[in-house]
Amino acid sequence: MKRRTSRRQFLLAAGSAAAGIGLASVVQVKPARATPAEMQEAIRKVVGPARVTTGKVKLDLPPLVENGNTVPLAVSVASPMIAADHVRAIHVFTEKNPLPEVVSFRLGPRAGRASVATRIRLADTQTVVAVCELSDGSFWSGSADVVVTLAACLEEP
Amino acid sequence: MASALINVPARAGRGEIIEVKTLISHPMETGFRRSQLGALIPRDIIRLFVCTYNGTEVFRAELHPAIAANPFIVFSTVATESGTIAFRWTGDNGFSVAESAAITVG
Numbered sequence: 001m002k003r004r005t006s007r008r009q010f011l012l013a014a015g016s017a018a019a020g021i022g023l024a025s026v027v028q029v030k031p032a033r034a035t036p037a038e039m040q041e042a043i044r045k046v047v048g049p050a051r052v053t054t055g056k057v058k059l060d061l062p063p064l065v066e067n068g069n070t071v072p073l074a075v076s077v078a079s080p081m082i083a084a085d086h087v088r089a090i091h092v093f094t095e096k097n098p099l100p101e102v103v104s105f106r107l108g109p110r111a112g113r114a115s116v117a118t119r120i121r122l123a124d125t126q127t128v129v130a131v132c133e134l135s136d137g138s139f140w141s142g143s144a145d146v147v148v149t150l151a152a153c154l155e156e157p
Numbered sequence: 158m159a160s161a162l163i164n165v166p167a168r169a170g171r172g173e174i175i176e177v178k179t180l181i182s183h184p185m186e187t188g189f190r191r192s193q194l195g196a197l198i199p200r201d202i203i204r205l206f207v208c209t210y211n212g213t214e215v216f217r218a219e220l221h222p223a224i225a226a227n228p229f230i231v232f233s234t235v236a237t238e239s240g241t242i243a244f245r246w247t248g249d250n251g252f253s254v255a256e257s258a259a260i261t262v263g
Contacts, residue, residue, distance in 0.1 A: 070225040097223050098189045106217040110210065110235055112174035117231035121187075121223045152225075 042100040057142030068122040068152035077114035087114040096124040121152035165258040169236035187222035203248035211240040
């Protein structure tokens, strides 16, 4: 007897093919995400061969964020800000935003106080890291964990 | 046209540390979002913010797409002499806005 494709077999085959196409397109439109390793790489790019010590940098971020599209961020560094000893730059990085870099501030002794603030976007619950460069060439870092309930970057315009 | 808001004290004592707040209207399009048709919306952000005090650069910020729309930047500087504090924002698609504020030190 000649074997014919039954309706059940046909539907199964068609269904799995459609699922395969759907899966492929999901993979394709998935937004780019940085990883903690990429953040370390980005930090390395800024710092170079120098060693980064934890301390001196204080990150002020709300621990629980309802809307990741605007998150208030304040960074301050314990420094006298005099010509002999001041903060040269403050860099902010994130683990899971599409790009690990967030902002780089360049200061000098004319700043008077090593304290800056801005508003950032956060794509996910993650750790935010700030790295500061002192005038003696040393690097210090501080971090803050943030829980984000509504992520930035995902909504339709 | 973008509009900028600046908050600088009009007068300050010599050597006093003053806080400067700046806000500029800009969408800060990240370049990662898609339109409803699935096309990627091109990036359009402010890349650089520079503050000069009587011609000397005192502060600079390099911005990335992770800065929220309408960038708000707060920093401080030492009031050394009377004069003008100038601000400039530059970015993608030829974006460039300059603003300044006068300060009296005495």
